[in-house]
Amino acid sequence: MKAIQNNPQSVAKDSQIVIALAGNPNAGKTTLFNALTGLRQKVANYSGVTVERKEGVWNFENQAARLIDLPGLYSLEATSLDEQIARDVLTGKVTGLPIPDVIIAVVDATNLERNLYLVTQILEYKIPLVVALTMIDEFEREEHEINTSKFSKMLGVPVIAVTASKNRGIDELTQKVSELIQIKPEIDFELETDSSHSENAKIFARYNFISNIVQETVKHKDLEKHRFSEKIDRVLTHKVFGLIILVAILLLVFQTIFSWATVPMDLLEHGFGAIGDLVKANMPEGLLTDLIVDGIIAGVGGVLVFLPQILLLFLFISILEDTGYMARAAFLMDRLMSRVGLHGKAFLPLMSSFACAIPGIMATRTIENPKDRLATILIAPFMSCSARLPVYALMIATFFAGQTVFGFISVGAILMLGMYSLGIVTAIIVAFILKKTLLKSPPPPFVMELPPYRLPNLRNVFQNMLTRAWLFVKRAGTVILAISIILWGLMNFPRAGNVYVNTPNSQNLAEEQQSFQQSEQLKNSFAGKIGHFIEPAIKPLGFDWKIGVALIASFAAREVLVSTLGIIYNGEKDANEESETLKNAILDAKNPDGTPVWTPLTALTLMVFFVLAMQCMSTIAVVRRESNSWAWTLFMVGYMTALAYVAAFITYQGGKLLGFA
C-alpha cells in the first residue's frame, strides 16, 4: 500500500485536484471564475466541437487545483452540445480530464427555483457539491430573506453566500471546498417520481422538491422582483423606442469600429511600416531582407492591423452581454431573422461584419445551435466590410467621379449603396437556401432568458476582450504568416534577371528603373504565370492577366488589390485609392489590340466580384477555427467564389449585350 502511495505518478495525480464550476447562464459564474483564477486561465475548444473549454488554476491552501468552467447550462439532460459536454466532464469522458473532485454549483439567489433545477440534476452524479449563492446583495436589497442553514440542510449540501466582485464569501468557499476534498462525503440523492418514471415525471418531481425548499426557507417581502428591470424594459424593448435605441446603439458600435478604430489602426500600420524600413535600412539588400520586410512584417502587420477593431467590438459585445441588453436585441430582431431561418442572436454578428467579418464571425459564439451558428458564419462575409471600401473607392474615383443622376444624386453613392445591398440580398438568399438544404434543421427554438439588467463587471469585460484578442492573434496569425510567405514567394520567384528601362533621358532614372524592375519581376513570377494561366477564365469577365494577378494577390486581403495594381501598372508601391497616377495608369492601360483594358463596365464587374468573392485569408483562418472544419471553410471559399464569378460574368456579358462597354 505504501509503495503505491509513494509512486510518483499517483503523487502527481493527487496534486491535480479538479474542481468544476457549473451553473445557469447569467448566474455570476464567470465573475466567480475570474475572481478565483485571476489571469491564470486558458481558453480552448473541447476536441472536435466548438464548445469553449475554459480552465484556470486556482491556488488554495498551498495547492493548485484545476478549475474547469463548464458552459452555462439550464439542464444536463436536454440535447444541446453544451449540455452533452458538461455531462462528459461530470462522467470523466473528456480526455485528459478526470472526474471532478468537487463541483461548485453557482446559484443566483434572485432566481432560485430555476437555478436549483440544475443542482437537482448535478446531485444525481454523486460528486461532492457545494452551492455558491450569488447575487445575494441584490437579493437582500430587494428585501428578501433566506434561511441559509435550513436551505443547506434541506438540499443536503453546504451552501455559501458569495459576492465575487467584493470578495465576500470567497474564503469560506475555499475552506469548504478543501474540506470536501478531504472528507469526500457520500452523496445520496434520489427523488420520488410517480409510477410512470417518465422524463416529464422527473421534471415535475424536481420542481416539487425545489418549490418545497424555497417555500420553507425564503421569505419574499416584495413578490414583484426585478421591478427595476421591468421599468427599463418598458423603454428598451418598446415596439417603437426599442427599435430606435437598437439602431442608435448599433450606429455607435459601427462608428467606433469603422472610424474611431482607424486611429490606432493607422498607428499600427505606420508602426509596421517603420519596422520594415528599419529592417531594410539595417540589413544587406537581398532576398532575405525582402522576405522579412515584404513577406513577414507586412503579412503579420496586415493581420494585427485588425486588432483595434476586434478589441473594440468585443468591448461592446461584453458590455452588451453583461448588462443583459444582448438578449433584448435578439428579442427585438427574432421575428425578422426567423423569416430566413436564422436566430435573433445572428443579428449582431451580421451587423458587425459590415466593419469586418472577423470579429463578426467570432461573435457568433453566442448562438447555441451549431447549425444556426454555421449558417450565420457562412453568410457573414457577404456584408461589405471596410477592406472592400478602398476597392470600391478606387473604381468609383477612376470611372464614375463627378457623374450624377437627375443632376444631384452622385453615381458613386448609388453604386456604393448598390454594392452593400447586393451583399445583403445575397446573404439573405443564401441563408434561406442553406437552412432549407445543407443545414436543414427545424426553425431554431427561441426559448431565451431575458436576464435582469445589471451593471457590467469591468473585470469580466476586459478579461473577455483580452482573451478574444489573444486567440485571434495566436491562431489567425500563424495561418496568415504562412500564407503571406507563400504569396510573397509566388510574386518573387522565379527571379527576373536585371532588366533596364530604356528611357535614358528621364529625370528620375533610378526610381523608374526600380519600378520597371518590379513590374518585370511580377510579370515573370509564378503569380504572373498564374495570371496568364487564368486569363482565359477571367477574359469573359473583361479582366486581363494583370487584373488576374491583382485578383490572386487580393485573396490575401481585398485591399491588397489597390497596391498590387499599383505595382503592376507603374511600380508604384505605395499606391492608394486616392493616387492620381494609378487612376491615370488604369485609364491608360491598353490591350494588345489597342483598346482600353478598363471600361466603366470592367470596373462595375470588378466591384460585383469583390462583393461576393471570399478574398480574405484572415477570415478563412477564423472560419476554420470557429467552424472547426476545413470542409466547411473550403465550401465557403468555393461557393462564394463561384457565386462571384457567375455574378461578374452576368454583369459583364449582360452589360455588353445592353451596349455598355
Added chain:
Amino acid sequence: MTNPKSNSLAHLPIGEEAKVLSIAGNSPVTRRLMEMGIIPGVSVKVVKTAPFGSPLQIKVRGYHLALRKSEAETIEVLSSKSKV
C-alpha cells in the same frame, strides 16, 4: 378533455395572470420549456410582445423568458379571470 375556459398562452391578454394546465408535444423544445420551469400548476404572465408580434416575453417563477408565439401556442393555460 380540455377545459372550455382554457386557452393557449399565445392568446393570453398582456398582463393577465394564468396557471399552466398542460404543454402539448414531445419535442426537445417542449422539454426545454418544462425544464425552464413551465410545468402544470405554475403561474405565468405575458409581459409584452416584440415589435412584430413575436416573440413573447413572459414571467414565470420570478424571472423573464422570451419564447416564440408558435411555442407559446403549445402551452395551455387557465386565466385567473376565468375562475371568477
